[in-house]
Amino acid sequence: xxxxxxxxFVLGVVAWAAIKFLGIRLWVAAVIAxxxxxxxxxxxxxxxxxxxxxxxxxxxxxxx
Numbered sequence: 001x002x003x004x005x006x007x008x009f010v011l012g013v014v015a016w017a018a019i020k021f022l023g024i025r026l027w028v029a030a031v032i033a034x035x036x037x038x039x040x041x042x043x044x045x046x047x048x049x050x051x052x053x054x055x056x057x058x059x060x061x062x063x064x
Contacts, residue, residue, distance in 0.1 A: 015033075018024040039048070 015029045019026060019029060039045070
């Protein structure tokens with residue numbers, strides 16, 4: 001069975017859990033999200049994209 005969830009939903013749940021259970025403050029979660037957007041526009045973006053795709057492939061069992 002394959003479940004397809006948008007990445008934004010998954011990240012939202014992770015952020016909510018971090019705020020609720022780990023005591024992360026809301027402004028820290030917002031700063032981390034903004035840093036991610038800024039990082040996406042740097043020379044590191046292709047490496048991040050490749051690593052993310054490989055990680056998803058490992059989780060889905062495509063890459064072993």
